[in-house]
Amino acid sequence: MFTPRPIGTVKSPYAETREIPKGLGAQHEAQGVLEILPEFEVGLTDIEDFSHLHVLWAFDRSQGFDLLGTPPSDNRPHGVFATRSPRRPNPIGLTVVELLRRDGPRLHVRGVDMLDGTPILDIKPYLSSVPPEKLRRGWLAEAEARQK
Amino acid sequence: MFTPRPIGTVKSPYAETREIPKGLGAQHEAQGVLEILPEFEVGLTDIEDFSHLHVLWAFDRSQGFDLLGTPPSDNRPHGVFATRSPRRPNPIGLTVVELLRRDGPRLHVRGVDMLDGTPILDIKPYLSSVPPEKLRRGWLAEAEARQK
Numbered sequence: 001m002f003t004p005r006p007i008g009t010v011k012s013p014y015a016e017t018r019e020i021p022k023g024l025g026a027q028h029e030a031q032g033v034l035e036i037l038p039e040f041e042v043g044l045t046d047i048e049d050f051s052h053l054h055v056l057w058a059f060d061r062s063q064g065f066d067l068l069g070t071p072p073s074d075n076r077p078h079g080v081f082a083t084r085s086p087r088r089p090n091p092i093g094l095t096v097v098e099l100l101r102r103d104g105p106r107l108h109v110r111g112v113d114m115l116d117g118t119p120i121l122d123i124k125p126y127l128s129s130v131p132p133e134k135l136r137r138g139w140l141a142e143a144e145a146r147q148k
Numbered sequence: 149m150f151t152p153r154p155i156g157t158v159k160s161p162y163a164e165t166r167e168i169p170k171g172l173g174a175q176h177e178a179q180g181v182l183e184i185l186p187e188f189e190v191g192l193t194d195i196e197d198f199s200h201l202h203v204l205w206a207f208d209r210s211q212g213f214d215l216l217g218t219p220p221s222d223n224r225p226h227g228v229f230a231t232r233s234p235r236r237p238n239p240i241g242l243t244v245v246e247l248l249r250r251d252g253p254r255l256h257v258r259g260v261d262m263l264d265g266t267p268i269l270d271i272k273p274y275l276s277s278v279p280p281e282k283l284r285r286g287w288l289a290e291a292e293a294r295q296k
Contacts, residue, residue, distance in 0.1 A: 001153070001208070002206065002238065002239050003149075003151075004150065004152065004238050005149070005237065005238065007229075007238070042215040042216060043215040043228040043229045043237070044227045044229050045215075045216060045227030045230065046226045046230045046286060047286070049286030049287060050230065050285065050286040051282060051283055051284035052278050052282075052283060054242060056204070056240055067188065067190040067191040067193075068190060068191070068193060077193075078194045079190060079191045079192045079193030079194055080191040081184075081188075081192055081195055081271040081272065081273075082192070082193065082194045082197075083273070084273075084275075088270060089188060090150065090152050090153065091150050092204055092269060094204070094272055096278065098282075121238045122237070122238050122240050124232060125230055125232075125286060126278060127232075127285055127288065128283075129277035129278050129280060129283065130200050130244065134200075135200060135276075137198065137199075138194060138195070138197030138198040138273060139194050
């Protein structure tokens with residue numbers, strides 16, 4: 001296996017976990033900046049032509065993991081791999097962001113749900129979507145239906 | 149930072165990189181199995197109700213990285229973070245698969261593009277899609293247009 005290293009950090013409006021919108025209907029419209037380290041800037045070549053990016057990052061303020069947990073969007077426990085809980089065997093986060101503009105090694109994006117200072121592990125172009133009519137959203141859809 | 153550990157391995161029809169469909173128009177319809185280790189099986193609770201999953205995995209047969217590279221789908225170089233190249237600073241792969249069925253710790257899926265035996269790092273539910281009309285696919289769309 002490899003040894004993870006940050007390629008940069010997230011500049012986010014969220015200093016603490018409780019500030020991040022959570023639960024059913026939470027919107028992630030916050031703007032932030034992906035600040036890439038100078039030695040990796042060449043790796044951003046041509047990224048400005050993509051509208052959306054996958055950002056992989058480390059839950060660096062999370063310790064340990066739970067195989068079952070009750071997410072903020074439900075009152076029932078679910079398996080960790082069926083949730084986005086930070087308490088995972090490999091504490092890697094995944095966020096889809098909209099790329100607003102690039103300013104050298106700084107990617108201005110919309111949709112951050114990471115804490116300020118979060119280490120970025122990787123960025124990949126978002127290339128295709130699952131057609132909405134083919135998507136089933138499991139317990140989350142059920143939790144939403146119960147709330148109505 | 150954390151130390152990555154496998155939560156399981158991919159059973160895939162691809163024994164070698166050259167067997168994996170690549171380049172423009174490549175389809176990833178291959179079926180495979182995500183074999184989760186027994187100690188993590190509880191973490192799969194309720195996952196069977198999701199139609200699609202994000203799989204994070206390690207490029208365990210890739211060494212080193214290139215900040216610029218020419219992908220199989222183009223004849224021009226692009227930054228590594230604008231491609232899905234295996235030669236990345238953190239060699240983490242990301243694949244969206246369709247979950248066909250769960251058999252205990254084994255997830256039968258469609259859409260594998262990993263080599264047989266690839267270590268799995270994480271599984272997350274695929275929850276939402278970018279609306280197609282909002283998606284711009286950068287150099288890939290340009291390469292497709294040039295080929296026509």
